Amino acid sequence: MSRSIKEFSLHYDPINESNTFTTGDIVEGRVVLEVTKEIKVDSFFVKLRGDANVRWTEGSGDDKTTYSDHERYFKLKQYFIQKSSKRGKREKNATLVEGETYGPVIRPGSHVFPFRFQLPQQNMPPSFEGNHGWVKYVLMVKLSRRWKPTSTKYTELTFVLRNDGSNDHFLQPQSGTQDKKMKLFGSGKMSMTVTSEKTGYMQGETIRVFVDIDNSSSRDVRLKYSLKQQQMFIAGRSINAGFKHIIKETRDRIPSGEKSKCIVDMMLPRDLTVTIENCRIIKVQYQLKISLGLSFASNPAVIFPVVILPTDQQCPPWQGLPRGFQPYSPPQPSLMPYPGELPPPTSGLYPNLYTPSVLPHPGAAAGVYPNPHAVQSGFHPAPSAPVYDPNQSTK
Structure with a gap:
């Protein structure tokens, strides 16, 4: 973190005792930024993403093969400071959320930037982390300045399925x-x-x-x-x-x-x-x-x-x-x-x-369980689950 930035933190407000969210819930919070001297910002935004990712490797040496796939559920983005060249333009695979607009210059002192998102009303899987994949709902803030390293913070939300009485x-x-x-x-x-x-x-x-x-x-x-x-x-x-x-x-x-x-x-x-x-x-x-x-x-x-x-x-x-x-x-x-x-x-x-x-595949409820194409010998060994990379698929 730059010497001119004393504090850069991301906070959201829990909405229940279990600190979970589900379809349609409101996610509110704030970004706290404290600077010791005046700084000029190119871009400053907070975003909320829902993604699933799988990755594993089989074989070794020349026969080594890596398998991977990704699924995105949504990407919501709220700008605090946006480049003038991008204002009014749509962003690919992102829903822009209106918020307060601030000037590109941030003066010395402590500043609080509030944000608010609503989770989409769609059928999304719950948060999960396994041997070879994960489902994550990530809240991230990013501050970019010319000729300076980008400052980034992120935190995960726990998403659960909604019991809507249809089950x-x-x-x-x-x-x-x-x-x-x-x-x-x-x-x-x-x-x-x-x-x-x-x-x-x-x-x-x-x-x-x-x-x-x-x-x-x-x-x-x-x-x-x-x-x-x-x-x-x-x-x-x-x-x-x-x-x-x-x-x-x-x-x-x-x-x-x-x-x-x-x-x-x-x-x-x-x-x-x-x-x-x-x-x-x-x-x-x-x-x-x-x-x-x-x-x-x-x-x-x-x-x-x-x-x-x-x-x-x-x-x-x-x-x-x-x-x-x-x-x-x-x-x-x-x-x-x-x-x-x-x-x-x-x-x-x-x-x-x-x-x-x-159903994951035809006949699953009738006892064709598991998928006949699945490997039956147990989970393949892996050193750890795929690591969440905040920079992955951010564009």
Whole structure:
């Protein structure tokens, strides 16, 4: 920073306790500039941008290939001081916001320059940072002088999706049944019916599923359940994808010839990344899997998609249980019985859980999950996520 500039800072006003913003919100703040002597300014402006970016490298040596892509959602710009040659002219890919206009000479002392933006009313993905990409909403101020280094400051805003009441499908329960007839290493058959309370859950909430097991086989089985996250980074036709388990547990044994009804509760981390479906180059999805563990045989499983929402968009729980969901006598050890009868779940909800407009690819809701073109071996190693460059795509 120049010796003539004593302070150059950027501040915005939080609008809620969580310090988040969403579609249509007003972003207000100020730039504080304190100078020790008179300076002449060529250009002085503040801007707010929303962008997504992906970048990763595969191979090594001569076979090394870098993949990247970028998506811009908006760029808003408010000038405090603008070059006379540019006044009244439009700027490519930028929306100019009117504000107070100041002269090119700034006298000694402390000066406050207020700004005000309104976030666009459009469908934009939430803030995100992953192994190979990010979605960021950045507030930046830039002061340019002739023959002097440019002074720049920036800060990030946390953008979340708005709950506008149009996501009623998040409240719908899901139900699925899986049967297995033993052929090798056993005889008889087993069946499992799984019902979840709903489709959408907020960060920190508990996923509750009801499992009805009839083990009429000659084998003992164990109930297993997991919640798996998939992140996909897309650059043209290239996809870098990987999985990680958020929750993975095994419950008590269900002996041969016995039945069991139990409730499985899975508490979600409060900092869990929310689902991202509305970004062209980044997807974050979740898969809930309930299975019966068998040695030397394939495990029958029921798989549901799950949507993770921000903490301020809680979906009320589904007020119902499968009909006749009573504990068998005696109940299995450590399996939580749920007393009472309640109406049956609505049928026909699975697999059509998402609106077609937000599906990452045809058939995703029907269990073609993840994308068959995605890499299945886990996230590719990377030293860090792509670093935000304030000078990237600024023109």
